[in-house]
Amino acid sequence: MSLRFIDLRSDTATRPTPEMREAMSRAEVGDDSSGEDPTVNALLEKVTDIFEKEAALFVPSGTQANQIAIKVYTQPGEEVIADVGCHPYRSELGAAALISGIQFSFVPALRGVYSRKEAEQALHPVSERSPRTAIIWVENTHNAGGGQVFPIEKLKELRALSLEQGIPLHIDGARIFNAFVASGVPPNQWAKECDSLNFCLSKGLGCPVGSILIGERDFIREARRRRKMLGGGWRQAGILAAAGLHALDNHISRLEEDHQNAQRFSELVSGIPGVRHVHETTPTNIVYLDVSETGQTASSINQRLQKNGVALSVPGETTLRAVTHIDISSQEIDRGAKALAEAVA
Template sequence: MIIDLRSDTVTKPSKEMLEAMMDAQVGDDVFREDPTINKLEKHISDMFGKEQALFFPSGTMANQTAIKLHTTPGDQVICDKYAHIFNYESGGAAFNSGVSCNLLNGSRGMFTANQVKEAINPDAYYYSKTALVEIENTTNKGGGACWDFKEIIKIKQVCKENKLGFHLDGARLWHALITKNETTKQYGEAFDTISVCLSKGLGAPIGSVLIGDSEIMSNALRIRKLFGGNMRQGGYLAAAGLYALDHNMSRLKNDHLKAKDIGKELLRLAMIKSVEPIETNIVIFELQDDVDDQYFVKELAKKNIFIINMGGRKLRMVTHLDYTDSMHEILIQQLNLI
């Protein structure tokens, strides 16, 4: 048995999801004639109370499109130092949109409205123009932490007062909604654009969706084409997303419970220095100074348990729908044998 906790992207479609994919009605989406993609886009735009949505092959492409919609070359984006758009999108903000990032020193990937205010550049020609504020919920590098929605609203007000765009990288937003008992409509009202992923916690094989109102989304289709993201009979993939939304949302709380259980077990081990607070499905922990992190990862790999070494002596485990109860029991047992 292989226990893969490197990411929640390692899941594979269930038999039922595959059946939904094979039963999908499809067409040519370049002509906007794929009925299943159209259905998915309409469904998600309605969920968030927005006018338009566009299906993408990846969350990175959806985020990069949003940045390009909000900015012009030379502009600046305010985001956290842990932001996915800065750390894990191959420098796309600079390459694709010609923008720089003003990195805030937040807490676990989250910052305050006051920090945003202080980061906005003066209105002088020799400064880059601040054009966009971007946040990530949940925070990946911050250990699956969930934002305080009250702070989001405060940041929204700062954006409104300063005529800044406001984008949410909601790759794992579904986890925050379950944990905080919040709604998609709340987020739709707060943000100008939102990207959501269907291939992480929800278990679809591919796909993210970018949501926004008509004005900001008017050029999104052209930019997706520019980035090479147009698809033909993509409805087979969209069908997986529709199935995931209908069947895999409420079960996310099971992943959260398992993650918290892992955290408690890690804290019992003498070799563990600390475990970051666990709210959702990500467990980030640090080893004692005298414990070799590569040794720890290799010892687990010998037992067919795979996790991520994030560097700086920090390791990560991510629970997901393919991580079963029996796998969970084995992991707990093996942690005590290292």
């Protein structure tokens, strides 16, 4: 029997389980572009209950959710306060500049975490010279920050600033359920500390497609218009929403396993000569490794790994990333770590 390929490139690599496929095949559908898909509507109702926010919108991707949020809150020439590692700046092809005409104002941050004081220093008072600050942006958990959870106390401080200044606070919570499972802070608490938030169904929750944008009714009304403008006004999306409903019922608490697997992987690879951890800890499901001391490039190591049935992603010339998810067992973590040791040697 051939062994399964161990795909640690991303938690987007997950495939729907047989039970999820079964739920998808039974979904009742309608035209979601007109708000008439009953399964999408059931998903949105469930999400608004979980997060205790007024309204939600089902969109094809995390990137689209981020871009819609930026578009709704900003006018061209305005600024978004964020850390330099945030997804819309780093990995969305400059879409925020193209679609919304905004610029980012970066705050110094460690693994994506910054304080109220740092945000205050990046804020621009309304004046004849400065661009207006239109959003305070938080990523939780932080992808480039090695799955770091944004501490709720720090978020509360940012929230106070956002309310005092009248600047909306948005959370890119692509992995907010990982943050919940790792910290114990429930989804409604994260949602209470922001105006709006998005999360991905298609990452650790194991769905094939889909993200959700959540906020107040007026925000979501405008977001729905922007979704249409960006080509996201999909039709019988209930088949995908059924996967989302299944995931919210069955795949949240199991994220703990992914975190344990990432921790195990971190420990197993830390003895490999020349391989160093980029971050000191592994709070959730993402591990970045610096291989510069091996004298090899990350892509050459990864090519050898792939010949042994394991793939990591290569975010930098000498950086590898492993992300654990529902399709990776603890035995596969052991195999993956062993394959990495062999590929480096």
